[in-house]
Amino acid sequence: MVHQSCPKFAIVCRFQGLFPKDIGGYEKHRTRNGGDLGHVDPTRSHLNRPVIGEADWAAQTIAMIEDMKAENFADEIETLTRRRRKKQIKERMAEGPRDPWRATRHGPMREVILTANRDWFDALPTPAAREARAQAFEDVARDWLLENFGEDVVHARADLDEQAFHIHAVIVPKIQVDLNGTKRWMLQPSKHDLIKDYEAAQDSVGAHFAPLSLVRGERRAEAVRKARQAGEEPPAYRQHVRTADWRKAEDARIVETRAELDRRAEAMAAEEGTIKQKREALTGRENAIGAREDAAVAKEQEADAVLAVGQGLAAGAFDIKDRDGTPALVETPDAKPGLLSKLRARMALSSAGRARALHVFSKALARLREKARDEAKTAVARDTAEIQSADEKIVEIVSRLPDAERRSIGKIRVSLTARIMALTGRDAGRKTPVKGGDDERL
Missing domain, CATH: 3.30.930.30 (BirA Bifunctional Protein; domain 2)
Structure with missing residues (x-):
């Protein structure tokens, strides 16, 4: 068996x-x-x-x-x-x-x-x-x-x-x-x-x-x-055919076979059906082309709106502010009216592009501002240390002078130090000015 x-x-x-x-x-x-x-x-x-x-x-x-x-x-x-x-x-x-x-x-x-x-x-x-x-x-x-x-x-x-x-x-x-x-x-x-x-x-x-x-x-x-x-x-190369394409080919073959069997009896109907299919296909292609053109225009307008925001930020015409956790695009006071008018017109064509630009550029500007704040804090600390060091040098030098001159220079030193700190904006953290305690050091 x-x-x-x-x-x-x-x-x-x-x-x-x-x-x-x-x-x-x-x-x-x-x-x-x-x-x-x-x-x-x-x-x-x-x-x-x-x-x-x-x-x-x-x-x-x-x-x-x-x-x-x-x-x-x-x-x-x-x-x-x-x-x-x-x-x-x-x-x-x-x-x-x-x-x-x-x-x-x-x-x-x-x-x-x-x-x-x-x-x-x-x-x-x-x-x-x-x-x-x-x-x-x-x-x-x-x-x-x-x-x-x-x-x-x-x-x-x-x-x-x-x-x-x-x-x-x-x-x-x-x-x-x-x-x-x-x-x-x-x-x-x-x-x-x-x-x-x-x-x-x-x-x-x-x-x-x-x-x-x-x-x-x-x-x-x-x-x-x-x-x-x-x-x-080597074995002949077998081209892979997508399932959808195979189905289309198979459907076409079946339709062709049936059409051949009924050709004489339905010649006129088949011709009319072909004309109708061509007309529908042409209409479909025209609609598809129109839809693609509309989509392309929308994409182009969106990209140009993003570009307009970027150019406005680069030129100083725009800034991005944080309003309750939401980034908002604002116009700067020094912006040129002519430039603003052109940028507004470009952004108005695509609200999606404007929103996308805000999402992207707000992150970049936030990083730049954070870096600038850190650098400013470092500069303040460095300048304050230098002023204090110079003050200590004055104390050391004057301590070697006679009493009368020490007291006179001590008064000048207090006034000078206070003015320097005020000019540089460094005295905001001082709770009491330099007084008699420093005179005694002189």
């Missing part, structure tokens, strides 16, 4: 780059309010559930990245101040904060997708058994994500309203690095070995899901290396 072995199913693990600006679109698709929803069963969307992270993870992540930008900017201004780079301080104040990641084509964040073939989830005979298998997959996925990416996993969810159960996760690789002798917060995907090395990620996820009888995916890179070492033709 021949026994057929059970089919082996592979664990699927994919990484996809993300920029912070993509979070909004990601959230729309997660909540099923936008994106490609053609493959979604809306009657099951209520079954989707969170795995890791808070409900407002997107807002928290965007706020965290903005705080990183502000903190880096404040540290940079503090470093330039310490090095007395006045010209660079003005330039950076006008330029504003920078994104906390290096230029990248893929983005500084990563989306992770974990799944398996639909047949593996559906192989069990009862709904309860299938649900238990999906729950076991979710538990192992959560453990693998937290073990390898820790607190950088800001969000993970389980989707049950598509063809196969799968896990989506978002990784925000936050790290502090040394840059020109100062600390900077950055988003750096390469901090994680499994993002840096694709084969290592496949090995890791294969080992972690092995208890569920799922196996590692095809070792194509290893097969290519062995073929080249043996002087053989």
